[in-house]
Each structure stands twice: as C-alpha cells, then as structure tokens.
Amino acid sequence: MDFDKEAAVWDADPRRVKLAHDVAGAIIREIGPAKDMDVLDFGCGTGLVTLRLQPLVRSITAVDNSRGMLAVLQDKVTKQGLADVHPKLVDFSRGGRVKGGFHLLVSSMTMHHVEDAAGLCRFWFDQLLPGGWLGFADLDTEDGSFHGDNTGVFHLGFARPAVQSLLNGAGFGEVRITTATAVRRTAEEGSQEYTVFLAVGRKPGKLP
Numbered sequence: 001m002d003f004d005k006e007a008a009v010w011d012a013d014p015r016r017v018k019l020a021h022d023v024a025g026a027i028i029r030e031i032g033p034a035k036d037m038d039v040l041d042f043g044c045g046t047g048l049v050t051l052r053l054q055p056l057v058r059s060i061t062a063v064d065n066s067r068g069m070l071a072v073l074q075d076k077v078t079k080q081g082l083a084d085v086h087p088k089l090v091d092f093s094r095g096g097r098v099k100g101g102f103h104l105l106v107s108s109m110t111m112h113h114v115e116d117a118a119g120l121c122r123f124w125f126d127q128l129l130p131g132g133w134l135g136f137a138d139l140d141t142e143d144g145s146f147h148g149d150n151t152g153v154f155h156l157g158f159a160r161p162a163v164q165s166l167l168n169g170a171g172f173g174e175v176r177i178t179t180a181t182a183v184r185r186t187a188e189e190g191s192q193e194y195t196v197f198l199a200v201g202r203k204p205g206k207l208p
C-alpha cells in the first residue's frame with residue numbers, strides 16, 4: 001500500500017473512519033486518557049485516532065513515515081488551530097525515534113506494516129515513562145484477503161497469544177486483549193468479517 005498516494009482519499013472511506021473511531025473509543029474505555037497525559041500516536045496516518053483523543057489529553061505527538069499522511073493531518077491541525085498536536089516524520093524501520101517520555105502510547109492498524117514487530121514493541125516500551133500505558137489495535141489473524149494488495153504487509157494479522165508474548169517479551173505487564181471492533185465486507189465484496197483487537201499493556205513503575 002502506498003500511503004503517500006492514499007493520503008488524499010484516506011478519510012473518504014467511511015469504514016476506515018469508523019474503524020479508527022471504534023479503536024479510539026476502546027482506548028478511552030480501557031485506559032481512560034486524562035488531561036495530564038502526553039500521548040504518542042505511532043503510525044498516526046491522517047490523525048483519525050489522534051484527533052479523537054486530543055480533547056481528552058494534554059498533548060499528542062503524532063508520528064508516521066508517510067509525508068502524504070502527515071500533510072493531511074497538518075492541514076487539519078492548522079485549520080482547527082490545535083497547539084497541542086505535533087505531527088512528526090518518523091520512520092521506525094530506518095531507526096527513527098522520538099524525544100521525550102510519554103504517559104500513553106497508542107497505535108492503530110500499523111504493526112502489521114512493520115516487519116520487526118518485536119523491535120517495535122521494545123521501541124514503544126522505551127518511549128513510555130515508567131507506569132505509562134500502551135493501547136494498540138490491529139487485526140486478528142486473517143487469511144490475506146484484508147488488503148487487496150499485500151505489498152508492505154508483513155503480518156496477516158496477529159494471534160492474541162503471540163501479541164501477549166510480544167508485549168511481555170518487551171517488558172510490558174498488566175497485558176489484556178479485548179475486541180475493539182470489526183470490519184465487515186458486503187456480499188459483493190465477499191461477506192468477510194475481520195475482527196480488530198485492542199491490546200493494553202503497562203510499563204512497570206509509577207507515573208510521575
């Protein structure tokens with residue numbers, strides 16, 4: 001998938017918007033973002049999850065490796081005059097990192113596009129303050145039909161026990177995995193249903 005090309009039409013698909021809003025709703029329900037939290041949204045895309053969480057938290061740093069996606073988000077940030085949303089170009093797979101510790105790290109539908117999932121979990125762990133929360137959503141194991149073209153797709157979803165092991169392996173505790181939402185395709189599209197999990201974990205320690 002070429003995210004730079006997709007950026008301009010990303011928000012025009014109501015199922016993508018619903019998916020992101022359902023994921024944000026699950027994060028709000030399961031973690032409870034608060035006004036004293038600085039948040040990192042990894043693989044923010046056009047900011048569908050970012051902007052849903054923004055009114056509830058102190059700041060959001062929204063990172064992505066697609067200039068096109070970030071340009072769409074920056075446009076929304078400028079038009080809405082949001083001083084507490086900070087879009088940043090970061091490519092995890094090329095060693096990109098973010099300065100500062102976060103109270104909450106969120107990520108929606110991005111891990112399956114990153115080859116080194118274990119490395120990504122360690123990166124997330126390192127970005128969090130002690131006691132900080134992780135809430136990431138992705139597809140449950142799928143049969144390869146979710147994306148029309150699997151270019152840039154490194155994982156056909158994830159089995160929940162494997163997610164549990166990845167998070168524990170990176171150092172996260174208090175791991176729990178729930179169903180955030182489902183994407184349903186019409187009869188003409190094959191009547192498939194793809195469930196999306198939300199995995200929550202916590203970095204040991206006490207938030208400052």
Ligand SMILES: C[S@@+](CC[C@H](N)C(=O)[O-])C[C@H]1O[C@@H](n2cnc3c(N)ncnc32)[C@H](O)[C@@H]1O
Nearest residue numbers: 003043044045064065066091092093108110113
């Ligand atoms: C499926 S989109 C999800 C976007 C957004 N979270 C949403 O829910 O609408 C995945 C996003 O991850 C970004 N991404 C993929 N690989 C990445 C990497 N190695 N580093 C940073 N961002 C990455 C893509 O550019 C894309 O915007």
